[in-house]
Amino acid sequence: MNYFELFSLPAVFSVDKTQLSQTYRDLQKQYHPDKFAMQDDSTRLKAMQKSTEINDAFQTLKDSCLRAQYLLKLSGLDIELEQRTLQDTGFLMQQMEWREKIADFTADDEDEIEDFNKEISALVKGLETEIEAALEAKQLEQTATFVRKLKFMLKLQVEIELLEEKLFD
Template identity: 65%
Template sequence: MNYFELFSLPVTFSVDQVRLSETYRTLQKQYHPDKFAMYSESERLGAMQKSSEINDAYQTLKNSCLRAQYQLLLVGLDIDLEQKTLRDTDFLMQQMEWRETLASFTEADEDKITLFAEMIKKQVNELESLIASQLQANEFEATANSIRKLKFMLKLQIELALREEKLFD
């Protein structure tokens, strides 16, 4: 079952998040296991499986990184559990610099932290735009590399949030 088809959406990187959420609620109402409480065991199990499938599809389509990975999966390129590393040495060097910067922040660096967070967000936005155009052009290997970079940037956002929490709580 194709997640885009389940939500009646075109297979594109840019997804109408409002439509996605509305369709999710409609599907969940239709297949929620509680509605099948008085049905047979097999029908209840089927509803539970369908509800789980709807949840998985929704979580995948609402997240830009997971959505891009899923689009690659649809064309036969599964990068989810791969062990392949990024070969972009410039980006790898930049990763090291960003990690050093993150580790160096102190309570006195609130303005620097804000600027760092804005830089990360800008990088995420640029990567998402790049991924959209790469997918549109069927540049799947390039898309995979961009997704690897996006994963790092999203992880860096989380690490920054944890660092801020540690410094300011």
């Protein structure tokens, strides 16, 4: 069963996160392995497997990047384990500039770091919008390119968070 079907959601990029969370809680109540502790081994194993599937599905569907990758996979394009790099030299140059910027930040740059974080967050939102439009238009290769960029941007956000922890905690 695909993850969208499991959660009774349409297989589209924008998901109702409230419904996703509620369905997750309902499914976990229904299939939590503790409910099957007194059952036979086979029943307990099936409950454990179903609970694991529910957790995997929830983690995938709540994360925009993983959700986009999953939608691509459902459409026949699996980029999850690929080693392919972006061919967009402009974006590659921008990556280098952003990494240099992060490396140059000091504890005196708190406002600049916050502004940079807001800039990156806005770019992430823009990529998510582009992913949604490309998926709706069935432009799988274009979607894959946007997802590769989104992966980088999300890693960059983590780097900014780590920098803030290092400088300000």
